[in-house]
Amino acid sequence: MNHTQPQPIPTPIDDTIELVERHLSARDLPALTEQLGQLPVPDVVLAFERVSSKERAVLYRLLTKARALEVFELLDPTLQSDLLHGLQDAEVTRIFAELDPDDRAWLVDEVPAALATRLLRGLPEAERASTAALLGYPQGSVGRRMTPEYVSTRKSYTVAETLERVRAGLADAETVYTIPVLNDARRLVGITSLRELLGADSDALISTLMSDPHSAEAVEEAEIAARRVTDLTLLAMPIVDSEQRLVGMLTIDDAVRILEHEESEDAARQGGTEPLRRPYLSTPVFSLVKSRVVWLLVLAIGATLTVQVLEVFEATLEQVTVLALFVPLLIGTGGNTGNQAATTVTRALALGDVRPKDLMRVLTRELRTGATLGLMLGALGFGIASIAYSLQIGAVIGLTLLAICTVAAVVGGGMPLLARAVKVDPAVFSNPFISTFVDATGLIIYFMIARAVLGL
């Protein structure tokens, strides 16, 4: 007899799996995200049970925070630990770490806090960073620098219970001196310290010892969080997710390292070079050249402006060659005044003493400062130049110094704020940059005044 193999009737879930698998193999993550968003949670769980552990990890990472939590709880325990390993899998983390920030737009949410910590714990620092990327903490965020190896306690625990937790945590915890206090929803509600625990009697409740916590969100810029740690002189600061759930701690020594790196970067930028990756003496000359050549070229090209300006006034120069003698002095002084203002304001920004919204206040202060400096130098310049050359030349030099110092101070003070306002590192408007800019402006001012005074 002839038997025909009975065709299995495709069920909606089969289609789903098919779709999912097609998208997966095509690495079409955005499409997957959208599709998973539409599926009812139980179907998602079903889908999870049918795919490989790597694929499961990828899929999981595409769920919204709320669903991720639901799904995780519905998974059977073996699959849960399976999933955790999958999420730490080098290949899986790579898939996400390699995404550039824009593509991460659809990487909908952070991973639930409970998972985040479990994922990061026990990982060597290097892998931690890449895994943190997978958790949705952007490049340069404190989420990438925090440690998950901490000891926490609960409001309802006693001192004795907490000390037990501390003893248990001693082996792994990176910091045990600052102890974050959580409520039953794992939310950060307070902070206490080993010091306070030692002072209290052992059956006292933590809720009576804890004080209001300072904290930072995992997605915040690492530098800002680090600055908070050192400004408040904390030994460690809790890092939370968008729902105030504890995900890690930023220790003061990591904060110091973060800030030191920033300082080096600012210092380098101020000097118009890229920061070095290794100690000076172990940096190959080639890398030294690389760290400087780009800026040097940009500045040199900017400086050709001065050539063009001078060409415009070449006639004036030929008539009164003596004017050429003062060019380096005048633009030099302008550059110096600009640098002084820029340095002061840049540092003030780094320390948080000044904000972009203070622009007007800064400008008026620099205007007054620059004008005062200009008056002093101008008077001096007028005196010397009138004696050495003529009263007219003296007037030109004096007035130019006054004008240049004022302009330079305002430009130098304003640039860093504008940079910050447009989210550029203020230090990028480095001193050389400002000098070059002020050079051209200064020359124009100089020759305009000269023409007016000398009646050319």
Add this chain to the structure above:
Amino acid sequence: MNHTQPQPIPTPIDDTIELVERHLSARDLPALTEQLGQLPVPDVVLAFERVSSKERAVLYRLLTKARALEVFELLDPTLQSDLLHGLQDAEVTRIFAELDPDDRAWLVDEVPAALATRLLRGLPEAERASTAALLGYPQGSVGRRMTPEYVSTRKSYTVAETLERVRAGLADAETVYTIPVLNDARRLVGITSLRELLGADSDALISTLMSDPHSAEAVEEAEIAARRVTDLTLLAMPIVDSEQRLVGMLTIDDAVRILEHEESEDAARQGGTEPLRRPYLSTPVFSLVKSRVVWLLVLAIGATLTVQVLEVFEATLEQVTVLALFVPLLIGTGGNTGNQAATTVTRALALGDVRPKDLMRVLTRELRTGATLGLMLGALGFGIASIAYSLQIGAVIGLTLLAICTVAAVVGGGMPLLARAVKVDPAVFSNPFISTFVDATGLIIYFMIARAVLGL
């Protein structure tokens, strides 16, 4: 009847007292020091018992460390505590705080460690600094920044005993997490931490828990000690006297504050201004001017060099006015190259990556870096200038750029090291300073080459 008052026969000790009192009223401290040095200890004690508590404090401070300890032990207890108060007396501290370092040469020794701590404890931070001066710790030394409020233990103590000391110290101690270990001579022999204590069983001996300590001498530069704390990421580091006796601790948050202050200072100096004492916006314009005007004047006066150089070459300028067009471009590029080198090397010095003895290595690296940059810019400059003007002008510009970049890099890289070698803050050879220096040199190079190439 006539009675004649019987004259008391002057004993040697009376003379001593007289002498002492004369010197005291004359504030002739050096003479006092010498005299006290010759007296046998018992006589010193006698003298101490006869003078006022303020005078006693002054006298005491003039004893050598060894004698100071002897004398203190021989004094009767009431006088001992008297002396301690006398040494904290505002007027007494002022007498010594006001001495400039040279005069302090004869301020023979540090105060014995045991006393030092007792003196500093319980003082508000402000008075601590002035008292530390009295103890013989120079301006800017870590002795002025350390805290005396710490908890220490002994090799021979058990964990339980130490934890008791910690609990007892909780109220006052500024730091209880890092615990220095002393031997019976009060010398620092090890370090342990509250963390380790919690991990050990309560009857274990400290000697079995402690590890080798990192430390700094109280007279060491605060910045260097602070850098050690952050580099080794210690929470606190023991500060000892010249005999390894514990006098205080430097906590990481104080270390961070010290370094932050240094950073601000360096940043300011790099920009050729004095650091501000208060936040930018709350600094009066007048102070802003003050922080800048001196440097600006110095640099302006330095810049008159360029005027003189140009005067020398005025004839050449009149013949070929086009040469004037490139002056700002050329000296600007020189200044930038110099700044880049100076910034990199200054930062390397601050981080301890480079030492003055590395001068030759730095110079050769900068020579090669500068030459390479010069070749690149020179080639570019030659190309552009030959097209825009003439082959000859192109040659002049190209060669000048090559020469200037090389010189500037070497000068910029060398200056900070020379500064450090002669114990001047490297950041003082600020970028503006180097620009000005390079400006003059650059002009000479430029016109020499121009004359040679153009055969003037």
